[in-house]
Amino acid sequence: MVDADQTFVIVGGGLAGAKAAETLRAEGFTGRVILICDERDHPYERPPLSKGYLLGKDARDSVFVHEPAWYARHDIELHLGQTVDAVDRAAKTVRFGDDGTTVRYDKLLLATGAEPRRLDVPGTDLAGVHHLRRLAHSERLKGVLASLGRDNGHLVIAGAGWIGLEIAAAARQYGAEVTVVHRGQTPLHSVLGPELGQLFAELHREHGVRFHFGATLTEITGQDGMVLAARTDDGEEHPAHAVLAAIGAAPRVWLAEAAGLELADREAGGGVLVDTRLRTSDPDIYAAGDVASFPHALFDTRLRVEHWANALNGGPAAARSMLGRDETYDRIPYFFTDQYDLGMEYSGWAPPGSYDQVVVRGDAGKREFIAFWVKEGRVLAGMNVNVWDVTDPIQALIRSGAPVDTEALADPHVPLESLGA
Structure with a gap:
């Protein structure tokens, strides 16, 4: 009581x-x-x-x-x-x-x-090295991006997860030059796998972002306390006036x-x-x-x-x-992102190795589609890209655990609500 x-x-x-x-x-x-x-x-x-x-x-x-x-x-x-x-x-x-x-x-x-996880490399004490977690960080970074945009400056981002990509999009909209260094071969690999991660790589390349995959930062060089360049473990050197660590939390x-x-x-x-x-x-x-x-x-x-x-x-x-209520916490994981003209919502949990196919409903080329991560006919996760008001039926499919006809799942003319019943 x-x-x-x-x-x-x-x-x-x-x-x-x-x-x-x-x-x-x-x-x-x-x-x-x-x-x-x-x-x-x-x-x-x-x-x-x-x-x-x-x-x-x-x-x-x-x-x-x-x-x-x-x-x-x-x-x-x-x-x-x-x-x-x-x-x-x-x-x-x-x-x-x-x-x-x-x-x-x-x-x-x-x-x-x-x-935020910190970069453990020489040069992280330079004034132009940033991370993002708190309101004060965002306030500071907003000024940095505006300055880079005015001066045609370069931002190097370590990490191609959600934070790294969202800031890359923001930096490009301010007019800054952006290079993303990522140890994987596609962005967002741990969440979306290679199939859909490539879509985000193409989106950012279309907006002028450069990717350096299969590499990690090893040193940030500078002069008089300011950043000048970022070096990677494969011997590359990228010009930089600022560096953002976006390597997870x-x-x-x-x-x-x-x-x-x-x-x-x-x-x-x-x-x-x-x-x-x-x-x-x-x-x-x-x-x-x-x-x-x-x-x-x-x-x-x-x-x-x-x-x-x-x-x-x-x-x-x-x-x-x-308060002693009989409360069970079993919400289906949900997150969203906005990058340039792409809006996305994701529901579920389907890390690489947990699914056997990705089913696409709609036009991935136009970036208006829903993707489903499926194992043995059961939907583990769904991602709607520039398609709205479908989170509830997607989550219902996930929660039902019922096998679905994957051809019907891919057909935009078949209502999602009719599947998995």
């Missing part, structure tokens, strides 16, 4: 943490809610940092989850710019801030997110690890191990968002998902579990 004398503490001021706080109040919790954020900005959403806000299309205020006054109005104790440095599970306390403030919790939610697990909570294997994506209710190995501590590794019965594996929808839905699910 939850009552007004209880204190729920949320560590992490991203989307998952903010939505968890919102859900606690919406579900009628009248106890104390403490939200601790190590950034000085109010909780915000991250997709605009590499999309609309970076491109100057969205105002700064549009990225925030709630207006600043919302927290006080809903009696959320918000601590900005404060880092939690210890969790004492025996005493059920967290310690945070420069003065070592300690508060006791009845339930604790870890929504500590992830942090690592879950921020150090707080959970120090508290003795069980962690997922790094080979399986790492993160804090949780059950289907997002509870950690301590029944009074929960985890949600980028940091949580949760079991997904539909895909028969553990997943750690670093996308907006997981934070949007995982935070509220954890909050309801903290």
Whole structure:
């Protein structure tokens, strides 16, 4: 039974943490809610940092989850710019801030997110080396891209994942020259495989992006603290006035690890191990968002998902579990991207090796199509490109697990809703 004398503490001021706080109040919790954020900005959403806000299309205020006054109005104790440095599970306390403030919790939610992986090569201390995770990073990068565009400057991006490609698109729209260095042979290989990864390579080449596949950065050279070039392990040297590291993110697990909570294997994506209710190995501590590794019965594996929808839905699910609701978190992974005139939504989970064919419905040449990753006639994932309002039927096909006629799946005249029934 939850009552007004209880204190729920949320560590992490991203989307998952903010939505968890919102859900606690919406579900009628009248106890104390403490939200601790190590950034000085109010909780915000991250997709605009590499999309609309970076491109100057969205105002700064549009990225925030709630207006600043919302927290006080809903009696959320918000601590900005404060880092939690210890969790004492025996005493059920967290310690945070420069003065070592300690508060006791009845339930604790870890929504500590992830942090960008750093390049481990000479030259990363130069002023023109960037990464993107926080609002301040996006603000800085926006100015850099605008300057590169004005001066015909060169940006080298290490990594051809979602962040790398979205920033490549933004940089080209600012007018900067862009080279992407990627150790794989196609972009997005770990998510889309070679079949659809090539489509994104062609899209970016059409907009003037140069790719250097099968290579990794080994050194960033400069003079007077400024970047001049980026070298790769095959002996190539690319002119550069700025370098962006977009080589993935690592879950921020150090707080959970120090508290003795069980962690997922790094080979399986790492993160804090949780059950289907997002509870950690301590029944009074929960985890949600980028940091949580949760079991997904539909895909028969553990997943750690670093996308907006997981934070949007995982935070509220954890909050309801903290309140004792019978909550099972089994959302189908979903993410989206916007690059130039291409808009895309992806649902499901189908890493290379997990499927036996890719079925395309529509015209891939015109970039108006849906692709399905299929194993033994069952849809594991679907990606709609410049085709809209189909996420629900795609997810229904995935969740049903029913075999489908792949010829009908490829036929745009056959309604998706009629398949897999």
